[in-house]
Amino acid sequence: MSFDLNAISTALNEPNRTVSGVDFSGRSLKLDTEKDAQPIVDAINACPDLHYLTLTGNTLGVDAAKAIAKALARHPELKTARFSDMFTGRMKTEIPPALSALGDGMIEAGARLSHLDLSDNAFGPIGVEGLAKLLQSDVCSQLQELRLNNNGLGITGGRLLAKALSANPRCLRIFVAGRNRLENDGAKALAGVFQSMGTLEEISMPQNGIYHVGITALSEALKHNPGLARLNLNDNTIGPKGAAAIATALPNLKNLKSINFGDCLLKSSGARALAQGFKDNSVLLESLDLSHNEIGREACMDVVDALTALPDSTDRLTRVVLAGNSLGGSTNKQTMKDKLGPSAELSDGEGSEDEYVSGSEDDDDEESEQENSEDSAAEDDQRDTSCDINNSILETTDIVQEVETDVGRFLINPTLANLDKLGANAADVIDVHLQSIRDPESLIQAYVEALCCVCGLAGDSERAADSGGRLFHSLVARARQQWPLANALLRALQLIKSENKDYKIRWRIAPCYQALAKEIDEPYFPTPLRDTLKFFISSKMASLPAEVKDVIEKHPNLYT
Template sequence: MAAAAHQEWQLSAEQRDDTVARVAQNLASLTFFAGGSVPDSEALRLATEFEKKAYTVARVEARTTTGTRPHAETFAAYTRKLASLLLEASKARSAANGAADASGGVLQPAAAPADASQVDLTGVREFLVAETAQEALASMLAEGAAVSRIKLSTKSFGAEAAGVAADAIANCAASLTHADLSDVIAGRPEAEALDALRILSNALAQARLKVLDLSDNALGEKGVRACAAALSNQAGLERLAFQNVGCSIAACRAIAELLTDASSLAALHLHNNMSDNEGAAAIAGVLARAPALQDFRMTSSRVGPEGGIALAQGLSAGRRLVRLDLSGNTMTADAAPGLAQALRGQQGLRALYLNDAGLGDEGVAAIAEALAEGSIELEELELAFNDLTEDGAASLAAALWRRVLPALQELDLCQNQIRRAGALAVAKAVAAAKGLRLLALDENEISDAGVDHLKAVLKAAGQLGTLGSLEDNDADAADEAEGEEDEEDDDGEAADTADAEESDLAAELARATKIA
C-alpha cells in the first residue's frame, strides 16, 4: 500500500477512499454492538475526518532528520491513529445513545451487568493457533470467569484455535450474552474456515445470547449453515448482523430457515450483500416473525422492486420500528406504495434512510404522504440520490410542513435535481424546526443566485448553521438548465422560471397547511 522504497510514504486516492468506507462501516458496527446507533451519513463524515487526521499524522511521522522512516512503521502510525479515533468516537456515540435510551430514546438493548467483563481481541490481524489462542483468551479460560461480551474480530481462527475458543466460551456460557464473531476466518481455506465456524457456533449454542454479529466473514450459504447451532438455539436473540458476508439468495433462505425463533429480535442488519429480490423475500419471512423489530437495515444488497415490496409486507407485521435503512437498493417507485403502507403503522419511527433507492418524484411523494398521514415525528430522513426534482421536493416540503416537522434534526437530499425552487421550498418548510442540525442539499444543480437566496431564508430563521456544504453543487449546470427553460417559455419572454416554480411550491405549501 506504500510507495516505492526511496519515496515518501503515501496512499493513493482509491486506497484512502476504501479506508474511509471501511472505517465508516466499523464505526457503525462498533456503535451498534455497544448498544448505540450512528446514521450512515454521520459515520461517513466522521470516517472522512478521521482518515484525514490519521493521514496527516502518518505523513509527519514519515519524515526524520536523516530522511524517511520505513514504510511499515509509517503505515503502523496511520492505522494506530485511525483505531484510536474510531474507538473514541464509538465510545462517545454509544454513551450518548445510552443516555438517550435511558430517557426513552431510540433503542435500548438489554444493559450488561455492572460487573460484566469484556474480552476484545480487535487489533493487529493475526492467524491464531492453539497456543496463541490460549494466551489471547486466558481471562475466559480462568476458573470462575464471568465474561459477558466477546469480540474476536481481526483474529483468524483455524480449527485448533477455534477449539480453544470453544472451551473459553463454554467456560463463560452462563454469563455470555454478546458475541461479536465478525472477521474471524480471514485467509483460511474454505474447509478449515467452515470447521472453525461450526466449532465456535456449537459452543455459542450453550450460551443465552442477546447479540450475535457474524459480519465480514465470507459465509455464503455454506457459512451460514455452519453457524446453524448458534442461530437455531437462541430464543432470546435481540440483535443479529450479517454485513458483508456474501449473503446470496441461498444464504438468505438459510438464515430464514435456521432462525426459527425471531420473536425477541429487535435489530437485524444486513449490508453489502448480493441478496437480490428472492433473498429479500426470504428475509421478509423473518421480518414477518419479528413483531418486536425496532431496527432493520438491508443496504446495498441488490434489492429491486419485487424485493422492496416483499420487505414492506414483512415489516408490516410489526409496529415498533424506530430505524429503517434500505439505502443502495434500486427499488424504484414501484415499491413505494408498499413501503408507504408499512410506514403508516410505525408511529415510533425516528430514522428513515432511503438513499439511492431510485424512488423518483412519484416514490418520494408516496413516502412523504405516508409520513404525514401517520403523524410520524422523524428525527432523521435521508433521500439522497433518488432522481428527485422540484416536483418531488414540493411534495416532500408539504409533508414536512404538515406533520413531520416538529422533531426533525437531519434531512439529506444531496445528489438530486431539486434545483433552486425545490431547495427553497424545503428550506422554508424546515426553517422552523428548532432541533434541526443538518440540512444537506449539495449536488442539486442550484444556481449561485439560488444558493444566496437559500442562505438568506435560513439566516432569517436563525438556521444558517444547519446548512451543509454546497462545495460540489454544479452552479453552471443549474444556470444552463434555467436558461433552457426560459427559452421554452410559452409567452416567448425571459421569465424567471425559478421564481415562478418557487411561487407554485409556496402555493402547494399553503394548501398543505390548510389541509392539516
C-alpha cells in the first residue's frame, strides 16, 4: 500500500487554513508621502502570507501609492485587492499614476488576483488608462470578480475597459459597473467582452443610461453565459424592445435566479414579453424587481401568473417587487398576494388603477421618442461641455469681435501673420479676450486651445515661444480646477481622444511638446498635473507621430 503524502497534507491543512492579509479599511487616513504610508508598508512587510489588502476608506496620493507598491512587489500570493473609495479629496490628475504604481507593484510580484474592487473612485476614462496595464497583465488572468461601481467611466471609459479586458481571455464570474453613464456605446463594447467570456454568474450595471440598443447587445452576450444567476439593470431604459430582446436570451439562462429591472420603463408590453419568456422557459426565479415600470394591472397579473406557474413557486420565491405600477383594485391585489405568498411587495403607482394602459399601442413609439430626446441629452451631458470649440472660443468671438476681431481670427486660423497682428503683448491680448467666457470649464478648454495655437508656432518664432510660456503661467493661475485642465491638455496633445466628433486640432503638436518641456518643471506648475502629463506621455509615446516622438525623446523631463 502506498500513500500520497502531499495529498494527505493538503486534505488536512486546507480546510482549516487561515486566510491572512492587511486591512486598513475605514480609517480615513490621508496618505500623501512615503512616510505617511509607512504603517501600511510595515503591515504588508510583516505579513508572511498576504492573501488580501484592503485600503477602502482612505485617501492615497502618488508617492504613498509608490511606497505601498514597493511592498506589494514582494508578495506574489496576493489574491484580493479592495481599493474602493480610496481617493477621496484627491484631484483626478493624481489617480491614474497612483493606480498605475499599485498595478506595477503587483505585476512585479507576479501576483494572480481573483478579486479586484475599485468602486467609488471617480477616476473617469483616464483612470482606466492607469488600470489598462494591470487589467491586460497576467495579474488579472485569473480574475473572477471585478467591481467598478460609481467610477464615472462614461462611454470612453467603457470602451477602454472593454479593450483592456479583451486583450487576453478572461473568466470573470462577477462584473459590477453601476452608475457609470456607459450608455449604449459603452454597453455594446462590454457586451462583446461578455460574449467571449461565457463564465459570468452576475452582471450588475444599474444607472448607466442604457437604452434598448445597448440592452439588445447585452442580451446577445447573455446567451453565451449559461451560468448567469444574477442580472441587475435597474434604472436603465430597457423599454418594451429591450425586454423582448432579453426574453430571447431566457432559453439559454437556466440558472437565472435574480432579476432587477426596476425603473426601466418596461411598460405593459415589456412586462408581458418577460412574463411569456419566464413561462415558456420555466425560469426558476427566486427574486424579481419590476417596480416603477408603468405596467398596467393586467400585465402585472400576467407576470404573477408566469412566476407562480410551477408548483414550487411559494417555497422558491423570496422577493417579487411590483410596487409603483398599477395593480388594480383590492381584489386584484389580494389575488396577487395569495399567489405570491410572503415574497410579494405590492403597492400602487401614483394615480388611478387605470393609469398605465395594458398593451398600449403607443408603447414603442413613446419609448422611441423618449430615447431620441433623453439619450441625446445624456450623451451631451456625458461630454465635457468644454470640448467643442463652438462652445468656447468661437462662441465668445461673436461677443467681443467688435473690440478684438484679430484675436478671433488668430484662434480660428493660427498663423504667424495672424499672431503678429496681436502685437508685442499677444499673451495679454488673448488673456483679456478669453475672460469673457463665464463657464469655468469652458474657459479652461478655450485657454488650452489658445495656448496650443500659440505654442504650435514656437518653433518658428521667438515671440510665439515667449507668448506660449506666459500663457502657460496664466492658464495655471486661471484654472481653479485641475481635473478639467488635465483633461483639456491631454486632448490637445493627442494623449487621449475627444468624445466630441467636432473637436479639431488646429495647431502643430510637436512644438507644443517642446514648449511644455520648458514649463513642466517650473515651480508654478502643479505637481499632480505634472505627474499626470508625464504618466500619459510615457505610456503613449510609442503610438504618437514620429515628429512628436522625436521631440519627446529630446526632452526626457517630459516622461521621467
